[in-house]
Amino acid sequence: MQFEWSVIWPAMPILLQGAKLTLWISILGLLGGLIIGVIAGFTRxxxxxxxxxxxxxxxxxxxxxxxxVQVMFIYFALPMMVPIRIDPFTAAVVTIMINSGAYIAEITRGAVLSIHKGFREAGLALGLSRRDTLRYVVAPLALRRMLPPLGNQWIVSIKDTSLFIVIGVAELTRQGQEIIAGNFRAMEIWSAVAVMYLIITLTLGFVLRRLERKLKII
Structure with a gap:
């Protein structure tokens, strides 16, 4: 079978829509996961x-x-337990929030515990309460150390969105599958999907590395 480049171009608008939804799900999910993870990490x-x-x-x-399994539980099982209706997009975002939150919690815990106790003692010596010391002294320092693993978690979450094909979310992988169902050109379309994921993750990785150098994260 020959690789037909001409098959890809008509599919690009639909694939770009899927890529846009993939990014949107990952961003919303990671923002929620950051809140969950920071709270759980400091609690730990x-x-x-x-x-x-x-x-x-x-x-x-x-x-x-x-x-x-988590997204299947949220989308299919949870509505049977409580009287709510969850649409595929919401189920995808909530799943990313919960999943990334668990990993960010361990990132947070490791970062805050890596801050030398002398910083906490200095904050307390200046008259800050324990809570204010954690908020204004420990947290900003820990955030700088958290940035690299948070960037990695974002990349992981972007790739994890492909699994939401099981509940019909029209993200990049789902859009690719639907295009293939119409033209039967799996090699070309899956290659285009893979390249689009690669472009997204490489671009994000480049931006994060630049940010790390700018902040002089060590």
């Missing part, structure tokens, strides 16, 4: 025994199950 690092164990159970539960 500085919370009480009960709250720390609750956060640990959440982290281990999410990290120990496949993301495709």
């Amino acid at each position: 690092a500085y919370g009480g025994k009960i709250s720390s164990n609750v956060a640990l159970i959440f982290i281990e539960l999410i990290r120990g199950t496949p993301i495709v």
